[in-house]
Amino acid sequence: MSVWTRDVPVEGTTELPPDPRALDALGRNHSLETALADLVDNSIDADADRIRIRFIRHRTRLVGLYVVDNGTGIRPDTIDAAMTVGGRRNYSGTDLGRFGVGLKAASFSQAASLTVMSRAAGHPPVGRRWLLNRSRRDYRCDIVTSDFAAAELDRNWPVPTNPSGTVVRWDDVVGFPSTDDPAQVEEFLTRTISHLQGHLGLTFHRIITHRNIRISIDVEDTGLGAGIASTVNALDPFAYPGTPPGWPKELRADLDGTPVVLRCHIWPGRSNLPQYRLPGGAEQRQGLYMYRHDRLLHAGGWEGVHAADRRLQLARVEIDIDGDTPGLFIMNPEKTRVTAGPLFAGTVARARAQDGTDITTYLQAAEAVWTTTNQRTTARRRPVVPPGRGLHPKVTREIRDELPQLTDEPVNILWKALPDNQFIEIDREANTLWLNRNYRAALLGGRRGGLNDLPVLKTLLYLLAENTFQGAHLGPRDKDNIELWQSLLTTAARAERAAYEERR
Ligand SMILES: Nc1ncnc2c1ncn2[C@@H]1O[C@H](COP(=O)(O)OP(=O)(O)OP(=O)(O)O)[C@@H](O)[C@H]1O
Ligand SMILES: [Mg+2]
Known part of the structure; x- marks a missing residue:
């Protein structure tokens, strides 16, 4: 076996541009909500304060979507860069954009066709269209006529x-129902x-509130x-009514000069x-x-700091990050998650508030609030099996959360064949x-059954x-009581079954 050497000797280079089919792999982790959030990012970066998402229905079928x-x-001289996969621009300190792929990845994950039409003040309207199926063969992007771009904008x-x-337009959206x-x-x-x-309201809540931005859907x-x-x-x-005394607290740590601030709420x-x-x-x-x-990248989960626990559900921690930080944070390109690096958990463990509170004390306090408030409501309630x-x-x-529990054996609710005049049986x-079971199909109304x-x-x-x-x-x-339930429920079940059989 030869010894390991640091250097790899080379004897020239060969040019290997990506195959256009690489586009297929873009944005695979997107859902419709996260993809649209990516387009909203771009609108916000362009200083928009009004954003409309519109579904287009032709007769009974959904045919397209606009943002x-x-x-x-976008100016005529920058539209090509905007449509280029990985076409980065100079980002300012507050921009949401970062990778130069958002628009394309989000769109290709949801639609077979992406058309962008835009007008910058003092410039003629411009438009470009990517057809995903064709771009699998080459990187050719259509130039939309200026007239059509103007018409769409107006x-x-x-x-x-x-x-x-x-105006961003998607045609042939894959997630739309293919039914009339x-x-x-x-x-x-x-x-x-x-x-x-829900998703956009959560992702952009700070921006909607602080910058007075109106997003709507029709x-x-x-x-x-x-x-x-x-x-x-x-x-x-973090918009809770009132707050337990002493919270939230700011826990601070430092990793090689990068401050990490955890705003710990209960x-x-x-x-x-x-x-x-x-x-x-x-x-x-x-x-x-x-x-x-101010854009939410990651909503919940402890990222190795602690295991999730029902009793910690009142604990939420606000962290502002500035994109990727070696060892601490990596954001995914879909901007839906931040992965904590190997140094994160240790950094959090070192974090302290001014009064000395650390993460363990915080989690214990959150659990204590959960336990007391939970006991307060459940104590008034009758215990159940x-x-x-x-x-x-x-x-x-x-x-289990809402009611005090007896130590009795749990009660199951299951199906079995019973005589027709008996909808239930209490089997202690x-x-x-x-x-x-003879009424099950009727009650399910054609849906599939299962244990739950x-x-x-x-x-x-x-x-x-x-x-x-x-x-x-x-x-x-x-x-x-049981006799009464039996007779009423059996009558009701028969009515359900009659209606079901009539429909069939
Ligand atoms: N709604 C819009 N208004 C103005 N410019 C836009 C709009 N959407 C996209 N652009 C332009 O297109 C460029 C490419 O957008 P894209 O989302 O692909 O990348 P990005 O925003 O730069 O970075 P990221 O990959 O992080 O989203 C943007 O940088 C911006 O210049
Ligand atoms: Mg973007």
Whole structure:
């Protein structure tokens, strides 16, 4: 075996430009929400304060999507650089852009065609189009006619694109439903717009609030015009009512001259506010929130500082980072996550507040607030037999949080065949509330069943019948109740089944 040497000898170079198919790999981690956030980044960098996201529906089908802004626009001499993958410009200290790929990666992850039309003040409108299928073969980008670019910019947008503004257009969006069924399209739109409001409201909450930026979403029916717009409201994960005394605290550490500041917050208790129950669920949203230039890059998770724990759900830490910092932070190109480097956990462990508080003390305090506030609400409530199999895990977890638990065997809610005149059976021996399988398909209404199916029905039954599993034996009152439930529920189940069979 030869000895290891540091230097690798070379005998020339060969030019290897990337194959155009490399574009395929761009933006693979994007969802529609995160991709649109990337376009909103660009609008904000262009100093826009009005941004409209618009879905286009032709007859019953979704055919396209626009993002329109009143920013400074793109000049004819910079449009080619803007459309180039990796075409970086000189970024200012507060810009959200960084890699020169956002627009292209976000768009290609969602659509087969990206058209950008823009007008900078005092310049003629310009437009370019990338067709993903063709760009797999070469790097040819279409030059859109100036007339069409002008016409698209001057469509009747609620956002002024004169003297300057930009229209980004996606056609053949992969995530759109490929159906003409108006009900399914409507459902898709309702769900998607609500997800978008949540994601954009969270990602840009500081910018929406501090810079007074209006982002809104609407749907245009071709030939009919646009419907009512949904506004994206700021969703500030730190906007809690009141606050436990002494919090938040700033824990500071230093890594070779780079300051790391952790603003450690404790929510005063669990809450129904949307900024507590963030998309993904409050429990998943404990931990670190990392911002770069006021844009949220990372929303929750402890990144090796600590393991996630139900009892830490009131703990949220604000950190401002300036992009990548060797050993500490690496942001992913989709700007949806920051990975903590190998030096991060150690740096956090060294961080101290002025009064000496460290991360361990903070986490203990957050857990203590959770325990006391949780006990305060649960103490007033009647203890229950814990939920067992058959209930949705999220419901189970919530029942455990909300109600004091007896030490009894958990109660299951499961299906089995029963006589037709019996929708339920309370089986105290097996700790199971049986549901009659013969009604299952009708109740599912054609959807697929599973162990945790029909969560609403099962949660209601749990609330109704859980206490019949308590105590040594059933009292006469319980027996009478069960008889009553049996007869009403069986009638209801039969009605469901009749309606179901009629539909088929
Ligand atoms: N809405 C817009 N208004 C004005 N200029 C835009 C707009 N969208 C894109 N641009 C121009 O296109 C360039 C490329 O955008 P792109 O998102 O691909 O990269 P970036 O923003 O520079 O960096 P990053 O990859 O971090 O997003 C931008 O730098 C900007 O000059
Ligand atoms: Mg960008």
